[in-house]
Structure formats: C-alpha cells, structure tokens
Amino acid sequence: MSTDSDSRHDSDNGIDPDVFRDDDDRISPLWLERLRAFLSAGRADDLAMVMAPLHAADIGDVLESLDADERLMLVRLLGERFDYSALTEVDESVRTQMMEALPNAEIARGVAGLDSDDAVFILEDMEQVDLDEVLAKLPTFERLSLKRSLDFPEDSAGRRMLTDFIAIPPFWTVGQTIDYLRREHDLPDEFYQIYVVDAAYSVLGTIALDKFLRAPRSTPIAALMNTNLMLVDANEDQEEVARDFERYDLIEVGVVDESKRLVGVLTIDDIVDVIHEEADEDIKLLAGVGDEDISDSTLYTVRSRVPWLVVNLIAAVAVSMVIGLFNATIEQMVALAVLMPIVASMGGNAGTQTMTVTVRALSMRELDGRRLRRLISREMVVGLTNGVIFAVLIGLVTWLRFNNIELGAVIAAAMVINMAVAGTAGILIPLTLDKFKADPAIASAVFVTTITDIVGFLAFLGIAGLWFGLF
Amino acid sequence: MSTDSDSRHDSDNGIDPDVFRDDDDRISPLWLERLRAFLSAGRADDLAMVMAPLHAADIGDVLESLDADERLMLVRLLGERFDYSALTEVDESVRTQMMEALPNAEIARGVAGLDSDDAVFILEDMEQVDLDEVLAKLPTFERLSLKRSLDFPEDSAGRRMLTDFIAIPPFWTVGQTIDYLRREHDLPDEFYQIYVVDAAYSVLGTIALDKFLRAPRSTPIAALMNTNLMLVDANEDQEEVARDFERYDLIEVGVVDESKRLVGVLTIDDIVDVIHEEADEDIKLLAGVGDEDISDSTLYTVRSRVPWLVVNLIAAVAVSMVIGLFNATIEQMVALAVLMPIVASMGGNAGTQTMTVTVRALSMRELDGRRLRRLISREMVVGLTNGVIFAVLIGLVTWLRFNNIELGAVIAAAMVINMAVAGTAGILIPLTLDKFKADPAIASAVFVTTITDIVGFLAFLGIAGLWFGLF
Numbered sequence: 001m002s003t004d005s006d007s008r009h010d011s012d013n014g015i016d017p018d019v020f021r022d023d024d025d026r027i028s029p030l031w032l033e034r035l036r037a038f039l040s041a042g043r044a045d046d047l048a049m050v051m052a053p054l055h056a057a058d059i060g061d062v063l064e065s066l067d068a069d070e071r072l073m074l075v076r077l078l079g080e081r082f083d084y085s086a087l088t089e090v091d092e093s094v095r096t097q098m099m100e101a102l103p104n105a106e107i108a109r110g111v112a113g114l115d116s117d118d119a120v121f122i123l124e125d126m127e128q129v130d131l132d133e134v135l136a137k138l139p140t141f142e143r144l145s146l147k148r149s150l151d152f153p154e155d156s157a158g159r160r161m162l163t164d165f166i167a168i169p170p171f172w173t174v175g176q177t178i179d180y181l182r183r184e185h186d187l188p189d190e191f192y193q194i195y196v197v198d199a200a201y202s203v204l205g206t207i208a209l210d211k212f213l214r215a216p217r218s219t220p221i222a223a224l225m226n227t228n229l230m231l232v233d234a235n236e237d238q239e240e241v242a243r244d245f246e247r248y249d250l251i252e253v254g255v256v257d258e259s260k261r262l263v264g265v266l267t268i269d270d271i272v273d274v275i276h277e278e279a280d281e282d283i284k285l286l287a288g289v290g291d292e293d294i295s296d297s298t299l300y301t302v303r304s305r306v307p308w309l310v311v312n313l314i315a316a317v318a319v320s321m322v323i324g325l326f327n328a329t330i331e332q333m334v335a336l337a338v339l340m341p342i343v344a345s346m347g348g349n350a351g352t353q354t355m356t357v358t359v360r361a362l363s364m365r366e367l368d369g370r371r372l373r374r375l376i377s378r379e380m381v382v383g384l385t386n387g388v389i390f391a392v393l394i395g396l397v398t399w400l401r402f403n404n405i406e407l408g409a410v411i412a413a414a415m416v417i418n419m420a421v422a423g424t425a426g427i428l429i430p431l432t433l434d435k436f437k438a439d440p441a442i443a444s445a446v447f448v449t450t451i452t453d454i455v456g457f458l459a460f461l462g463i464a465g466l467w468f469g470l471f
Numbered sequence: 472m473s474t475d476s477d478s479r480h481d482s483d484n485g486i487d488p489d490v491f492r493d494d495d496d497r498i499s500p501l502w503l504e505r506l507r508a509f510l511s512a513g514r515a516d517d518l519a520m521v522m523a524p525l526h527a528a529d530i531g532d533v534l535e536s537l538d539a540d541e542r543l544m545l546v547r548l549l550g551e552r553f554d555y556s557a558l559t560e561v562d563e564s565v566r567t568q569m570m571e572a573l574p575n576a577e578i579a580r581g582v583a584g585l586d587s588d589d590a591v592f593i594l595e596d597m598e599q600v601d602l603d604e605v606l607a608k609l610p611t612f613e614r615l616s617l618k619r620s621l622d623f624p625e626d627s628a629g630r631r632m633l634t635d636f637i638a639i640p641p642f643w644t645v646g647q648t649i650d651y652l653r654r655e656h657d658l659p660d661e662f663y664q665i666y667v668v669d670a671a672y673s674v675l676g677t678i679a680l681d682k683f684l685r686a687p688r689s690t691p692i693a694a695l696m697n698t699n700l701m702l703v704d705a706n707e708d709q710e711e712v713a714r715d716f717e718r719y720d721l722i723e724v725g726v727v728d729e730s731k732r733l734v735g736v737l738t739i740d741d742i743v744d745v746i747h748e749e750a751d752e753d754i755k756l757l758a759g760v761g762d763e764d765i766s767d768s769t770l771y772t773v774r775s776r777v778p779w780l781v782v783n784l785i786a787a788v789a790v791s792m793v794i795g796l797f798n799a800t801i802e803q804m805v806a807l808a809v810l811m812p813i814v815a816s817m818g819g820n821a822g823t824q825t826m827t828v829t830v831r832a833l834s835m836r837e838l839d840g841r842r843l844r845r846l847i848s849r850e851m852v853v854g855l856t857n858g859v860i861f862a863v864l865i866g867l868v869t870w871l872r873f874n875n876i877e878l879g880a881v882i883a884a885a886m887v888i889n890m891a892v893a894g895t896a897g898i899l900i901p902l903t904l905d906k907f908k909a910d911p912a913i914a915s916a917v918f919v920t921t922i923t924d925i926v927g928f929l930a931f932l933g934i935a936g937l938w939f940g941l942f
Binding site: 192210248251269276286317352357386393453 | 739781812
C-alpha cells in the first residue's frame, strides 16, 4: 500500500528519521529514537508534529513500542492533541496500564470526542467506581448512549455497536432525504446505509448509499428500500455476528433491542477485529496459551501458562505410570526404552493434524451430518494408511539398526495401531467437547497427545512383552 | 442474526423442512433431505424454488454438503437459474471437481454475468487450454478485463480486484456527478467511494459516498475530494493488502498498475476472506497440515500429511539415538526409562506455548526492536520460573513415588534446564526462520519439540548417569 506520506519508502530509508515504517512494515527504529528524544526533552510541539500524520492504528503501535512511563508522558505532553481512539488499537495490557495511570478527568475529556463504539471499548474494562466517575463528567447525551451500550453483555453486538445512524421515515422521498442530510450537521462521521424506520424506530427497510445516489429525487423511500432485512439482536455474541458478516459479505447491519427498536449499527471494521481474534483464539488455545499478548507482563504470562502445564504434568505422570507397568520388560530389553518414544511421537503428530482440521471446521460451522460422516471416515482411512506407510519405514529402520527383524515387526505393529488411534482420537475428542458445549480448541491437544502417548507405549511395550515372552 | 427468511427459527424447527439452518447454524438435515428428493426426482422447478431465497454463501454450503454427482445434477437442473458466484464460496477441492466436470460452454455462460473478481476467482485455477476456450466464448469487453486481471500474479491485489468502478473528472460538480450516476446504467452493482481521475486515469482523489451525499449540488468535486490517497499496487500480495485494510479500517481502496493508472478496486468483503485464510494458514502450518480442507479427498490428505510425518519420523529417530547413548545407564536403573518422557513432554509443551505467541506476533508484524527484546527476556524468565515451579512439583512426586530423594533431585534439575531451553528455543527458532525469510509457522513446531526432546532426555539421563555413577 502506498500513501502520500510513505512514498518516501522508495528513497533510502535507512537513514531518514521521517520514515515511519521500514520495509518490513515495522516501526522504523530511527523514527522511534527521534520520538524518544522529543519525549525526554519534553518538546510537546515537535512531538505533536511527528505524530500528526499518524493513523490511530499507528499511534497504537507507537504506544506498544514505548515503555510504560513514556506512554504516559506522551499523553501528558500531547494533551488535547492526543487521539484517544489509539487506545482501541493496543493490547489489553497496555490499555489497562494506561487507563489505571491516567486521571479520570483526563480520560473523560479524551473519550468525549470519540465514536460511541470506541469509547465503550476503552471504558468497558474499568473498575465500576472509576467508570461512574468518568461517565458523570460526560455530556448527558453521550453519557446515556454509553450507558445503554455498557448495559449489554460483554462481547455482545450491543457493546460493539455505534449508536449514531441515519434513520428516516418511509414517506419521505430521495430528494427530501438528501436535503435532510445536507442540512443536518449532527450526523455520524461515516455511514454505509440509511435505515427506514416507523415512529417506534422499528426498521422497515434499508437503503445502500450507492442505490440511493442513483435514484431520482422524486423516488419515494418506501419504493427504494430493501425489505429483506439483516438485523442483529444487541444481545447476540459478537462471534456469531462476525460469522454472518463473513458469510454474507456484509458491510453494515442494524442492531435492535428486545423490543425490535433500532439502537445502533455494526460496521465491518469492528467485525474484522472480531474475525481476527476468533482465529487467533483457536491458535492460542490449541497451543495452551490463553488470552495472551506479547505486551503482557512476565508474572501474568507465568500465571496464564501454569494451569496448562499442570494439566500436562498430570497427563505425563499418568503416561509414565503406564510405562512403569513394563518395568520388567524394559529391564530385559533396553532397546525398547530407546525405541518407545518414536511410536508415541508419531501418534501425537498424526493426532494433532487431524485434531487441528476438525477444530477449525467446527469453529467455522462446516460440519453438518454428511460432511461430518465423510470427515470421520476419511480421517480413519488416512490414519490407517499413514500407519501402514510409517510402520514399514520404522520397521525397516529398526531392523537395520538393531539387526533384529522381530523387533522391527513389533514396532511396525505398534505404529499401525497408534496411528489409527491417533486419527480416531483426533476427530472424536474435539467433536465430543463440542457436543458438551466446551470449546473444542481448549482441551483437545492434551487429550489427544495423552491418548496417543498411552496407546503408543502400551501397544509397543505390550506387543514386545508378549512377542519376546518378557512378562 | 435474524432475517425475514429465518424468523421461522423460533417455531418448532425440528420438523419444518422450510428451515434452512438449524439452531447450531448448520444446514438443517430435513432441508437437505428434501433437496435431495427433488434432485433425484429431477424436479427442477421445485429445486429452483427452495434455492431461490439462498445467498451465494448458503448455496456454496449446500454444494459442499452434496455428493460430487449431486452437485453436477443441481447445476444441470437449475440451468440459467444457478448462481455461479456460489463457486467462490466452496472449498477448492469442490470447485475443482465441479469445474473439471462442467462443459466449458456452460462455464462461460455462468461466469459471463458475474462480477470480475468472482469470475477471476473461479477461472484462475483452470488448465490454460480450458481457460482459453472459456475466455473465447465471453463478450469482448469482459474477456479483456478478465485477461488483464489474470495477467497479475497469483494472490495479488490485481487478481482479487473488481474492474468496475466510478471514475469522474475533477472539474465536475456534485450535481453533475449525481446526474451522471442516475443516467448511466452500466455502473458497478455496489460501490463505496467515487474516484476522481485525470485524463490518464491517474487518481487525484477519492470521495466517500456519505461525504458526497451531504454536499450541496454546486460543490466542485475538486474541493470535496480526499487527496490523502490510499492506493495499492496491482502486483502487491493480497496478505500485505489485508494487513493494511485491517490496520487502517478500510472499506475500499483503488488498485493501480505500474503506470499508476486506476485499474480496479478492492473491497473489504474480499479482504475478510484473506484475513481469515491467513490466520487459518498459521494454525494449520503449526499443526503440520498444509493447505487442507475438510472436502479434500483421502488420497490428497494422505499426500499432504506424509511429508510432515516423515520429518517428524527423522526427528524421532534422532531423539531415539540420543537415548541409545544411555543404554547402559537405563539398564542399571529402569526407573529412568519410566520417568524420562515427563521431562521431554513438559519441555515440548512449554516450548510450543512460547513458539505460538512468537509466530503470531511475527505474522502480525508486532515485533520491532524494543518489543522484541522485551519478549525475548520475558520468555526466558517465564521459562526459568516455570522450570523452577515444575521442578519442585515433579521432584516431590518422584521422591514419593520411588521413595528416592536423589532421583527427585535429578529429575528436578533436568526439568529446570529443559524448561529454560524450551522458552529460549520457542522464541529463537521462529525468529531465525523469519530472519531467513521462511514462514516461521512452517517448521518451528518440529524444531522446537525435537530440541526439547533431545535436551530433555540428555539432561535427565546425563545427570542421572553422573549422579548415580552409572556410566
């Protein structure tokens, strides 16, 4: 993407402190260095000048790159020139740090000029006492509209919506509406459709701006409006809403309350973040890191990861107890101890592959009856096929390494069993978690690898014990 | 989301074949059953009737749920009533299957009515001979515009762009433009901004529709336009473009060719899919499943997974050779074989946690100088801290289980070492891959777990051997 301000990219940007982003799309170290110099020298006007061309998202990136006290100094020095919408673009831990340190009066001044969705996003995690203090300092109209949004549940459409929108009666004409839009100055900054409502603010229809622009002035609104309504309930979860935006390529939808009154609008730019977060959540849950950001503190990170590791420790001890059953067997043939991790590791990998595909399909709601049956049978066949392939491979390797064809046959047999089990567990475990309304991404990984470890060790040591008569 | 057509949701939808999606947002089995009945009875009009209210995305879901021959029958029965844009909404394997089976003449008829971006998306994977045949059958103007898009590299902005847009000269007024929009019928279906261009189609500015609607008729276009241009190069990769859309909350940007001529526009709905795919790709690469969908055939799936499993097999054999070095040690103390997988498994988990956080931060371009140094030192401290915590835990468990305090001390020491290594490897491996321009998601997982396995076994068996004098 080239904009006027970064066409300078083409020049030699290694030495130009005016260049904000380097070729790798990261904030240029030179630019940051200069900003830090201005910060520590308290040069507010210079600061304001270099920050002025930045988009809120860029300011957010700058905040994340600064140290905690530098962030506060930046806000203090810029004063009214600091754009609070940048706080919607930073990691939660950075936002929390800044919100706790900034005085409530200053926060109230900062959010007063923001769109309602941005203001709610910034305020929603505050302590109730502080929140009340901030709200009390806001103009009545804004206070009421923010309060209404905050009354909806966390992560709901009502929390993310913009409370400004264009609503007109059905008996107007296109011309009357255009005149109203030109006259009225208290309208939302950006809008993509016009809502046609009755006296009770029930939505009768919507008109996309491009359709509207192309209609003659005399066209009655009622004749132009689209009555195939897409509306979301303010209480609906944002992830559900995001799925609809994605599926139906939406740009904006109206949000209605329990009594079907239009209370706000949701636009795609808010939803893009939700779509991103949802996929991100799956990745992180699968890896056993919760709701974590790179800006989180060390202590927070340790606390968030320990529970997953505890679960894994319990699983690992259980697996080790299974191995313990074969003490005598291993004692008589140490090669078994040397080889046993191979079977377990291959099963763990194959199981993780199947599990990941299943978890993603579940979270994208792709699995209805027939597709589900097709997936289950495919994964079982894949597991068995890969089992046979890798049984032959590891069988040969083992035979050559230990010069023992029987040991090769034993490990091959264990491999087939564990790979088939891996495919089956990889699909059935996330499905079962989903059935019981748990997030299949959360616990699947530990379950799957514990099962493939146990089956892997049990099959290999068990078959070996029987074959070689080592019990 | 409630629409007119699924407000029936509220009724008892267990027995109503008119309900398309069930409460879990999946296609209702009853609805599908009825569709299949129509298909096998060849009742084209009934088919058309039940399909008519569906959005292209829903038709795509239906196609994925049907068997291969049913899909073709559906297209054949619906004829002109089949909406080809549904082919942009299905998994690649489903699209390929259908495109190979449908006659080229039929495909040409189907794509002729589509938006240029959808047509390109459907056609781009065809064999060159077939593609040429389809293009030859299209009207000249459409053929040329599709050919131009197809000339841009795969996954570029030029491939994804819509070639229809509204471009006006700067000397017009708002009134003249509105008159033009009302008069001209050959305009794009949907548009969000108007482009102001010079005679050579160089972009001078853009006007968002809402700004446009609110300006008096006499306003000169040149005075209204936004000259802070956001334009993308047609050759730019779609993932780069997606990051900009996401960062700057864009709805639409103009696409320009090498000579800065406006050649098309990219809208957020195409980009949402790219954003989704990018996150999905990270998840799948981390788990060792390539570009895979649930609709892929068994054979394709096996072929796509085998390479990853081969790499893992090689790693597992290497790990097993490390254990083999301690043959004599294990022979004298079988408890070591029983306990050793615990140290390896904990290291693997901790390493995967760190690695996942790092890979995500890298793919979101969040790691510049200072944030990177902060992350590295945090992960090392986290690794060491968790190492101490879990060393104490496993040390106690081992002491109690084997009634051997020395064995507890040995496993605790190995645990601290492996957890600290896990944190370090978890961050350094993806960073190194990124440095060498490899996708850090691809190979990180195998590298990290191989290292934690090797270090885990080496530390535990080595310390034990030294401590108990078992070499």
